[in-house]
Amino acid sequence: MNRDVTVQDVMDREYVGVSESDGLVETVELLLRNDVDAAVVQRGSEHIGVLTHEDVLALLVEGPDPAEAAVSDAMTESVPSVSPGVDIAVAADRMSTQESGRLVVTNGTEPLGIVSERDLLATHTMDTATENTEEAQVLVGRESDTEPETADDTNGGFQDQSICEGCGTFASDLTVFNGQLLCSDCRAI
Incomplete structure (x- = not known):
């Protein structure tokens, strides 16, 4: 808390x-x-x-x-x-x-x-969502106000990718939506 x-x-x-x-x-x-x-x-x-x-x-x-x-x-x-x-x-x-x-x-x-x-x-849940959002931004390599970083060819193009919390796929277009890190397909559901 x-x-x-x-x-x-x-x-x-x-x-x-x-x-x-x-x-x-x-x-x-x-x-x-x-x-x-x-x-x-x-x-x-x-x-x-x-x-x-x-x-x-x-x-x-x-x-x-x-x-x-x-x-x-x-x-x-x-x-x-x-x-x-x-x-x-x-x-x-x-x-x-x-x-x-x-x-x-x-x-x-x-x-x-x-x-x-x-x-x-409710207060504990909001704290957890905020912590998850901050962790997700670090995982994806972006700040809340900026665009995702471009892939670095030395890492095989996977620098700005992470796992979607909705479907479990590896994606580079993840965004925090309703407290979860989701790909565009899961955000559309």
Whole structure:
């Protein structure tokens, strides 16, 4: 993971906040309308838990009638929190050790947003794609702004060729496309 990225850089600042006394069905409708998978449960400005899709499903199997249930009947009460300036590697470790799929980002007790496993994975995936792009440019012998170098006859004409990550052929017209080093045939697919 990129050690220069902090939680503040990847957190979702738009979160759904609900009260523990809110109706469960209404809260699920709110989650669906906002296309989010968790709500921060608050008492005043303090976060006291989180309500996730998994919590709602568990209540459907084990708990009271959802039409009569409140958020407090289904929520997870112990949700780890993290400061916005924390490195994402530290946040990932905290998620892993606390067995939580998300952390509430707080400045003291007030929630500022949520960072999820997806946020961290997306950051890691972007880092990997950037590293692969840089490696591919070195393999092909070109910089991102320049044309490919011409073949050197002393090397048998293979200086600017490499293997396409799509089809595995040896080609000189490779270009990074969607994070992969691809030949013109594979880019056309």
